[in-house]
Amino acid sequence: MKQSQLFTKTVKELPKDETSFNAQALIRAGFIDKVGAGIYSYLPLGLKVLDKISNIIREEMVAIGGQEILMPALTPKENWTITDRWANFDALFKLNGSDKKEYALGATHEEIVTPLAKKFVFSYRELPLKIFQIQTKFRNEKRAKAGLIRGREFLMKDLYSFHIDQADLDIYYEEVKEAYFKIFERLGLGSQTYLTYASGGAFSKYSHEFQTLTVAGEDHIYVCRKCRVAINQEIINDLKACPVCNNNDLVEEKAIEVGNIFQLGTRFSDPYKLKYRDETGQEKPVIMASYGIGPSRVLATVVELYHDDRGIIWPESIAPFKVHLLSLNENETANEIYLELIKQGIEVLYDDRDLSAGEKFADADLIGCPYRLVISKKTRQADSGELKKRSEEKSELIKITDLTAKLK
Numbered sequence: 001m002k003q004s005q006l007f008t009k010t011v012k013e014l015p016k017d018e019t020s021f022n023a024q025a026l027i028r029a030g031f032i033d034k035v036g037a038g039i040y041s042y043l044p045l046g047l048k049v050l051d052k053i054s055n056i057i058r059e060e061m062v063a064i065g066g067q068e069i070l071m072p073a074l075t076p077k078e079n080w081t082i083t084d085r086w087a088n089f090d091a092l093f094k095l096n097g098s099d100k101k102e103y104a105l106g107a108t109h110e111e112i113v114t115p116l117a118k119k120f121v122f123s124y125r126e127l128p129l130k131i132f133q134i135q136t137k138f139r140n141e142k143r144a145k146a147g148l149i150r151g152r153e154f155l156m157k158d159l160y161s162f163h164i165d166q167a168d169l170d171i172y173y174e175e176v177k178e179a180y181f182k183i184f185e186r187l188g189l190g191s192q193t194y195l196t197y198a199s200g201g202a203f204s205k206y207s208h209e210f211q212t213l214t215v216a217g218e219d220h221i222y223v224c225r226k227c228r229v230a231i232n233q234e235i236i237n238d239l240k241a242c243p244v245c246n247n248n249d250l251v252e253e254k255a256i257e258v259g260n261i262f263q264l265g266t267r268f269s270d271p272y273k274l275k276y277r278d279e280t281g282q283e284k285p286v287i288m289a290s291y292g293i294g295p296s297r298v299l300a301t302v303v304e305l306y307h308d309d310r311g312i313i314w315p316e317s318i319a320p321f322k323v324h325l326l327s328l329n330e331n332e333t334a335n336e337i338y339l340e341l342i343k344q345g346i347e348v349l350y351d352d353r354d355l356s357a358g359e360k361f362a363d364a365d366l367i368g369c370p371y372r373l374v375i376s377k378k379t380r381q382a383d384s385g386e387l388k389k390r391s392e393e394k395s396e397l398i399k400i401t402d403l404t405a406k407l408k
């Protein structure tokens with residue numbers, strides 16, 4: 001994409017009420033715009049990153065048998081009264097319809113997915129069933145001060161699984177855990193993300209969170225460096241040592257919950273009377289679990305982890321573009337390189353604007369594409385481009401004929 005065509009620009013004036021680093025960096029670099037507390041628009045660069053994150057998650061959900069659907073954001077009150085959560089889910093946004101009925105903006109979708117499953121699940125033959133969506137959620141969060149980490153409108157991948165019994169769920173639960181490790185690895189968060197034991201509710205001793213270590217985190221966890229697991233502080237009273245190796249030399253860290261997996265048992269299948277018939281024709285309740293990841297929170301987490309004082313440093317897997325091509329008054333040569341990179345399938349943002357070198361360099365650092373390729377009079381005379389990784393200080397001259405091979 002040509003930067004001259006991009007309707008957004010890097011921004012110098014930040015909204016006064018924006019205190020979180022991730023939102024400040026993303027607003028400044030032109031990825032998002034702030035509409036209100038916990039409410040943001042995704043601009044072309046931001047949407048590209050968000051879509052890449054979602055696609056990585058989607059691929060790994062499909063790989064473990066997930067079937068993608070899209071449920072409504074507008075959900076009838078009855079669905080929530082059946083499970084007693086109309087009154088008890090305190091962050092629910094509620095509204096009135098013109099039909100005099102009440103509605104909630106979906107904060108999570110057990111109340112929609114369970115009656116959906118009931119329309120298709122009758123016997124053990126239909127189980128297990130795994131359905132997921134990547135959808136906008138609404139929560140009336142009290143602490144909407146952490147930018148995209150805690151939106152009042154945010155994106156969530158929610159997977160729900162339905163099983164004949166606990167043993168079958170246990171097997172799948174482990175598969176999801178593995179898929180989550182793969183996802184966070186691919187998102188560039190592998191080395192900082194810990195499987196974390198958290199309180200479990202009525203159906204299992206623990207639930208599991210995926211917590212990414214960063215000082216920007218709102219959660220406090222205790223890390224066992226040996227086992228690479230952690231415990232959420234909220235349950236430390238019950239659990240004083242590592243649940244894997246029993247070591248009690250745990251280190252307190254701040255972290256962001258990027259995902260979680262939760263056994264629901266019959267919490268939702270009971271009120272919705274979601275049952276199946278086993279081989280002998282006997283009726284039994286379906287056993288459920290739910291598994292969340294917040295792509296928009298992941299985006300913010302990556303920004304919190306990967307930046308310097310000049311801007312964002314995207315991991316290649318989710319960067320808006322792989323290469324930022326900068327023409328310093330050499331548009332003829334740069335145009336040719338731009339077209340060649342596109343032909344080779346290399347994603348490139350091309351700064352063809354009539355601006356000073358200093359402004360172009362500053363914007364490239366703010367935006368944070370993994371590679372910066374500069375075409376100047378000096379490099380053209382050497383039939384080369386100057387290539388630099390955003391994460392490194394040194395650059396190298398690469399022959400134009402070798403560029404695409406180098407960048408592929």
Ligand code: ATP
Nearest residue numbers: 148149150151154156257258259260292293294297
């Ligand atoms: P938290 O304790 O941080 O509020 P949660 O326990 O409410 O999170 P879930 O309801 O399990 O989270 O939601 C699943 C995932 O959705 C979370 O792991 C997180 O990645 C994301 N998420 C939850 N709330 C928000 C939010 N307000 N803004 C952005 N992402 C969110």
Ligand code: MG
Nearest residue numbers: 091139141150
């Ligand atoms: Mg919450």
